[in-house]
Amino acid sequence: MSTAVVRAVGVRHSYGRTEVLKGVDLQVDAGEVVCLIGPSGSGKSTLLRCINHLETISGGSLWVGGHMVGYRQKGNKLYELSDKEICRRRADVGMVFQQFNLFPHMTVLQNLIEAPCRVLRHPKGAVLERAQELLERVGLSDKRDAYPAQLSGGQQQRVAIARALCMQPKLMLFDEPTSALDPELVGDVLDVMRGLAKSGMTMIVVTHEIGFARDVADRVVFLDGGRIVEDGSAEQVITTPQHIRTQEFLAAVR
Numbered sequence: 001m002s003t004a005v006v007r008a009v010g011v012r013h014s015y016g017r018t019e020v021l022k023g024v025d026l027q028v029d030a031g032e033v034v035c036l037i038g039p040s041g042s043g044k045s046t047l048l049r050c051i052n053h054l055e056t057i058s059g060g061s062l063w064v065g066g067h068m069v070g071y072r073q074k075g076n077k078l079y080e081l082s083d084k085e086i087c088r089r090r091a092d093v094g095m096v097f098q099q100f101n102l103f104p105h106m107t108v109l110q111n112l113i114e115a116p117c118r119v120l121r122h123p124k125g126a127v128l129e130r131a132q133e134l135l136e137r138v139g140l141s142d143k144r145d146a147y148p149a150q151l152s153g154g155q156q157q158r159v160a161i162a163r164a165l166c167m168q169p170k171l172m173l174f175d176e177p178t179s180a181l182d183p184e185l186v187g188d189v190l191d192v193m194r195g196l197a198k199s200g201m202t203m204i205v206v207t208h209e210i211g212f213a214r215d216v217a218d219r220v221v222f223l224d225g226g227r228i229v230e231d232g233s234a235e236q237v238i239t240t241p242q243h244i245r246t247q248e249f250l251a252a253v254r
């Protein structure tokens with residue numbers, strides 16, 4: 001039986017008349033850490049957004065956690081999901097963006113517990129316990145009553161990771177989680193992500209941190225012009241890239 005958490009077959013996506021994903025085939029198995037690299041505009045964020053139901057694909061098929069994105073299957077028939085159903089499916093996927101997007105009027109703890117209580121309707125006591133454990137895990141137990149504006153960018157990003165994990169997702173997506181941070185704050189966020197990878201979380205990470213990709217990724221996928229042109233171990237893709245576009249990209253970011 002397949003352990004695929006994500007399976008994309010010929011996935012296409014267009015913004016208006018511009019096609020930015022041109023037939024992406026990708027499988028991510030349970031516990032795998034896949035780093036997605038590629039030039040600006042190659043479609044990395046769009047692919048993550050499709051996986052998280054934030055964009056509708058215009059061709060191909062996409063499954064997340066065994067479910068076809070956007071549809072519910074009954075017998076041989078497919079039915080479009082309602083907004084409420086999409087919301088529940090999205091809870092399976094934690095997403096961390098470049099900008100932390102925390103609710104500014106809520107404390108750190110309130111940021112963590114809001115969605116699990118409201119969307120998943122988990123009992124507040126259990127969610128509070130989970131939130132405290134997660135804050136400990138990201139090294140911020142002492143900041144539970146602080147407001148986002150009182151934290152550094154790196155601390156806010158660690159809260160954003162803890163908030164995503166508080167939904168108990170099956171998959172975590174990271175979209176350049178450190179690129180808005182001052183260089184001295186990047187290490188702590190990457191350490192949290194390393195810990196998460198070690199714990200067996202399935203992760204897709206869009207990153208320009210090539211060192212992180214080399215150390216942590218089970219696989220590195222190079223996307224260029226809306227197509228995957230290289231997909232292999234970190235050793236294969238980063239150390240001995242075969243495709244000229246991968247070679248050029250890596251030479252430019254190193």
Ligand SMILES: Nc1ncnc2c1ncn2[C@@H]1O[C@H](COP(=O)(O)OP(=O)(O)OP(=O)(O)O)[C@@H](O)[C@H]1O
Binds near residue numbers: 042
């Ligand atoms: N909402 C949108 N409407 C129209 N075009 C968009 C939209 N979002 C992205 N695009 C375009 O789609 C293409 C792919 O964008 P995307 O953000 O997925 O690339 P990326 O590889 O993540 O780039 P970067 O590394 O710069 O974040 C780009 O040409 C971008 O301008």
